[in-house]
Amino acid sequence: MTTAMDQTNTIPVVDFARWNSDGPSRLRVARDIVDACQKVGFVYIINHSLPESLLDEAFHWSQLFFDLPQEEKLKAPHPEGWAIHRGYSWPGLEKVSGLEATSADDDQERAKGLREVPDIKESYDIGSENNPTQPNQWIPDESLPEFRSFMTHFYRECFHMGGEILQALAIGLNLDENHLLNKHSGLNNQLRLLHYPPVPASALEDNRAARCPAHTDWSSITMLFQDDCGGLEVEDVHRPGYFVPATPVKNAIVMNVGDLLQRWSNGLCAAWSTMLGCLLTDADRLRSTSHRVTLPPLADRFEGQERMTRRRFSIPYFLSPDSDSVIECIPSCRGEEPAKYEPITQAEYNRMRASMQY
DSSP states (O other): OEEOOBTTBOSEEEEGGGGGSOHHHHHHHHHHHHHHHHHTSEEEEESOSSOHHHHHHHHHHHHHHHTSOHHHHTTSBOOSSSSOOOEEEOTTTOOOOSOOOOOHHHHHHHHHHHTTSOBOOEEEEEOOTTOTTSOOOOOOTTTSTTHHHHHHHHHHHHHHHHHHHHHHHHHHTTSOTTTTGGGOOSTTOEEEEEEEOOOBHHHHHTTSOBSEEEEOOSSSEEEEEEOSSOOEEEEOTTSTTOEEEOOOOTTOEEEEEOHHHHHHTTOOOHHHHHHHTOOOOTTSOOOOOOEEEOOOOGGGSEETTTTEEOOEEEEEEEEOOOTTOEEOOOGGGTTTSOOSSOOEEHHHHHHHHHTTTO
C-alpha cells in the first residue's frame, strides 16, 4: 500500500491486481484495505476488475441522461416520501445531512431548517430489478434507448466488484472470506448517477446553496467513480471539521466505509473519539468518515466571467445488507470493551436516515 502525503491527497492507495494472486499477496491486499479503513475510512483501489471501457460507457450514459429535457427525466420521478429511494431526483428535492430521525415533531423541525440551504444537484437511483419493495423507476425506452439495458448490466458488474471488496475486508478482519458477502444478496444495493450543474461560485461561498453537505453513508461500503472535476473532500480523522480533497484518480474506485460496517466492526468515528476524549484502538475497527462535495480545486474552479462552477459527474454504488439483516458487533471486533451500538436492522437504520433526506 502506498499513501500520497501531499496537500491534495492523504487517502491510501491499494493495488487490487494482487487480489487474484497467491495466498500471501491476497492477504496483503486484504490487510492494506482494512488498515486504510481503520486509519482514514477511505481508500483508492486501482487495477480492479472493472474495465476502463465500462466506466467510460457508464459516464457517457449518465451524461446522456442528464442532458435530456427535464420533462423526459420527470417521466421517472423519485416517488413521494422517503420509503422508496429510486428514480430521478431534481435539484432541491433531496437534502443530504448526517442527521438521524428521532421523534416525528423534531424531525419535521430539523428537516425544515436543513432545507433553508438547498443542494444544487440532480440524481437518478437504480436498484436490483428483483427487489419488490424498491421498484426501479425507468424512463421509457424511447426516451433513451439501451439506457436501461446498460445500467442493469453495470449494476451487476459493480456488485461483483463490491463482493470482492467485502471478501477482502472479511479476511482483513480475520473472518471467514464470505462472512460479510453472505449478508449482501445484491437486492438492497443502489447505483446512483449524480450531476452537479453549474452554479455561481458566490452562492456556495455565501452558503446560499450547497452541492452535497458533510455526511456519512448509510451503506456497508460505497464504491465511487468520479470525473476529473474534483470537489469531493474527506474529513481529516485527526482534525474533526477539517476536510482534505479526494483528488480524482483516473479509473480508481474511491471506496469508503459506511455506517453499517462501522457498527458491525464496533468502529468509532473521529469526531466521537474526540468528544469522548479517548484514543482509537485496535477494537475501534473501521470508521465511517464524513465527506462532502464543495468547490473544486482553485485551478479548475470557475468558468467564465460569472464565476460559474464546472459541471461535475460522479457515480456512487452503495452496497447494503438485506433489509432484515441485524447489524450488531462482530465478536472479534469487540475487544475488552462493550459494543458501542445496540443491534439494529438495516431497514430500521435506513428509515432513521432516509426520513431526514426527503
